Amino acid sequence: MARNREGLVLLLDVGPAMHDVLPHVEKACSLLLQKKLIYNKYDEVGIVVFGTEETQNELAREIGGYEHVTVLRNIRVVDEAVVEYVKRLPRGTVAGDFLDALIVGMDMLIKMYGAAQKGKKRLCLITNAACPTKDPFEGTKDDQVSTIAMKMAAEGIKMENIVMRANLSGDVHEKIIDENDHLLNLFSSNAIAKTVYAESPLSLLGSLKTRRVAPVTLFRGDLEINPTMKIKVWVYKKVAEERLPTLKMYSDKAPPTDKFAKHEVKIDYDYKVTAESSQVLAPEERIKGFRYGPQVVPISPDEMETLKFKPDKGMKLLGFTKASSILRHYYMKDVNIVVPDPSKEKSVLAVSAIAREMKQTNKVAIVRCVWRNGQGNAVVGVLTPNVSERDDTPDSFYFNVLPFAEDVREFPFPSFSRFPASWKPDEQQQAVADNLVKMLDLAPSAKEEVLKPDLTPNPVLQRFYEYLELKSKSTDAALPPIDEAFKRIMEQDPELSSNNKSIMDSFRGSFEVKENPKLKKTYKRLLRDKPSGSDDEDNRMVTYDNANENKIDNIGDANPIQDFEAMISRRDNQDWIDKAITQMKTRILKLVEKDSIDESDRALECLLALRKGCVLEQEPKQFNEFLNHLYELCRERNLAHFLKHFKSKKITLIPKSEAADSDVADEEAGDFYVKQEPKLES
């Protein structure tokens, strides 16, 4: 096993008390394995279940005991089968002993890799920890756990415990739970072990770190307080967005008979003097230009290179300030963590002293950082203390980037106090709002906090991997619906809402809202959203499956103007604008050709809408050409009343002032009639 590979043993509690949540355990585990197949396909995985009727493990065979622990799969490189396998976990019949399972798992890892192994070894236990553990043959349980933990630490095995604490039924003994929690805690203090309590299927999905990323330092060097006092630190990313894998483009151009076709697509960028010419400029024949007023100023790479800002690598302290002077919303980017160099004891001390004092006095540090040599810019950021609660973890700082003066847009907003009284809540309404903010509580106590970001999985990623699995079996598999568990982040918790029903009702009653009647229909998109709740299922289906529902792709007879407006404002493809304009033109011509007073009114409305659309989308040419064409047409066919209308509504060409691309000057737009008029009368 190479340095960057992982050997993992999943220890899964399948006892009767776990049956409810097992579907979610299966989901979380298969997601973990799927990602391994994509990102870490040389990782090795073993699966152990406990709480089963039968017993099947090596320790039981060798020395006896360890009953009801079954090794489903020995440690092996991940493969397709294991993803399937973990989705069909057996349902156990007896209450399992998680300590037994742990020892079996640890034994497997040690036998497989031995102590000399460099790779990462990990145990992952998922249980509800509600069943009693057996007493050891000698000593206390505490001693036994400490021994196991120390052995694990010595072998370099990491441990992750996920404890399900959802709906514990009445027959569990609190004493047992307390004891088990205590034992798990002992692991934490003696080994690299972490225990997470998941209170819902959602946080169960979130608590298992499904993507293994090897942490890389962004910076190793000095945090400079002044040139004589430096602290050795390492900087890592603390937060980095996990994205969908980048999917490759696929070409279906190769003939189906070609067995060796790679189906790859290459993207080429051609730089041409004019759109028509076929002459392509070589990289050295082009140069970067930047806007300076109306002109574009070329700057050669050499000039740029010699003149540009070249800061030196390093972290420099600028000073300290009150925490309250940095408002939370000024944090600009994902977050870094600054930890002391683990080999420098004094640096660990220095960071500890500053971090603890910062926390004590509510201060933060302002630093200027250049992470790499040759980096084009410096960043100014804030260090906030991250004081460790664990004895074996060094104190550190979080680093957040702060904005520069140029990054702030100073838009003024009216003070709330200056609003008319009808826009402000009265005392009674304020009391109702206070109540809502107090009672719709997601963190009644630190322990009971729900929807922690740290335990909330990404619904889109979850859905992608599920879809991927389905598609791998059948190419035309349907998109799976979003997992039920995610309802918890997408809607209010029904239990919380129903507990606070009276508060919600009074809030609704106190704050009536209504649509602004003065607005046109097309603008009334806001209140269309149906309330969610009991009849929610339908609503969800609507939003998920018929997302295209209100996408108009044709201008119909009934509401041509609305259709046109909807179409032209579609942003999913540039082509829609052209399509909308073309279709609208045809519609207008049709209406004009009908030649009746009635229709000419409608045609005129359509024409106005078209003009508005063309101004908005900056397509003046399209409109101006059409208007000229229309004029000619009317003259030819002698459609006098339409022309009269035309004039009375003062429809003009689109001049430069309305759309920069127009080649019609402001004066000419008005001249249109003057010019055409005599011809008409002649």
Added chain:
Amino acid sequence: MELDPDDEDDKQESHFHIAVSCIAQSLKSHIINRSNDEIAICFFNTREKKNLQDLNGVYVFNVPERECIDRPTARMIKDFDLIEESFEKDIGSQNGIVSDSRENSLYSALWVAQALLRKGSSKTADKRIFLFTNEDDPFGSMRISVKEDMTRTTLQRAKDAQDLGISIELLPLSHPDKQFDITLFYKDLIGLNSDELTEFMPSVGQKLDDMKDQLKKRVLAKRIAKRITFVICDGLSIELNGYALLRPAIPGTITWLDSTTNLPVKVERSYICTDTGAIMQEPIQRIQPYKNQDVMFTTGELSQLKKISTGHLRLLGFKPLSCLKDYHNLKPSTFLYPSDKEVIGSTRAFIALHRSMIQLGRFAVAFYGGTTPPRMVALVAQDEIEGDGGQVEPPGMNMIYLPYANDIRDIEELHSKPGVAVPRASDDQLKKASTLMRRLELKDFTVCQFANPALQKHYAILQAIALDEDQVRETRDETLPDEEGMNRPAVVKAIEEFKQSIYGDDSDEESDSGPKEKTRKRKAGIADEGNYDFIELAKTGKLKDLTVVELKTYLAANNLSVVGKKEVLINRILTHISK
């Protein structure tokens, strides 16, 4: 839109210089900050005349390829920089208001300015006249009756302009021995009342400085970034507008130019099928290798997949502010402000929640479907903060995008050594740290007080190249520590004491534990060339028989780059040996 009819009175050379350099500086900022603004420069009391109305004593400065009032260009700035040299020859100064003529150059200047500003509607454009002068009593030398007449017509002209939505700002320049007396004439022209009168003159110096030393910063119009429906509970949704108040500023878009003609180049993207070499449309199919096969998705399926909710913002509940950790951040926040435009009653409900949240110290957790992927967000209520210069923080809520579980990395765990207690600071060390922090307190620190050094440098380079300047203007890197402050004895002492308490007497030596040794060994291993005679191998052409790792040992030992494919590595070794 903005206009500087610029008076030039003959006598005081230095005043002319002040006014011109102020305008020149301000043009250089303007072309970056608001490059769409249109500007005209107009001198009055000149010898020559140049204006559409053909009035005496008024000269509208301009350069070719530019209308009289237009966006500033590099050429204009360049020529204006040299105006002091050419002024006497081309324009000349001459007091236009002399007792025996009926000429009124101030009146004419206002007229010309107003005519220039006729372009564009006052609804969409902000029209301003900046008036530089050092003559506080323009009609002082006239006979009483003429003076009264001229004063009346000039004031009327100014009033007409103001009625058309043009504001006039006065930038008076005082003589060293005599302060500019605003009460003589100009207070009526710009319409100051007696309260403003006393504050006016002291603020002038500041105004001039502000025009000169503007930070180069592109100014964007206030724009709603997102219209958001905020679902508070079933059956109650309100309307909010989202604004991007904080976004990293960038040097501006790059336009590729043909290096010989400096004309813009057209960039074309083409998709080429590698199997057939055919140019194709952007394919709609995407593949993900998985389980030994290529699983195919269409772009439609992928976008469908990401659509898991409506674009609304749904309230989930509230938490105390302490639950929002410093590492719960991904990207810049979005500012939310209520609107009653479409849904009447939105503002009231928003204000009520806003007040309660501030008062109870809580933030709202909500789910926002308007981003890809949709995210949990924290809504933090922000009270209005007013400063000297106006609003510092607008009232509203800031929407902070929260990371998902897999976005957060557990680095702390990586650095813990189970069972081994980590050293912690002692009370004495904490005390020393406390002194240090007090000494290094930044007075009046505000976020964004620093200009972006790379961006300012970029603008300076751009300006130097555009205006053919010999030298790039020095930009100061404000982000560097304040050396002077750092060297104050009290600060040095505090740092020294802190250092002493941590490192002890023997200051620089750090006790190393563990890993350092190992890495040193590994490096040492690499540093030697290995057991091969590379020169011999190179001669016989047998380098290709070695492995990449073996090749790299040679490169590393000779301080050469170790990146690239095997061929590249071999070539690099050969060139090195041949030297």
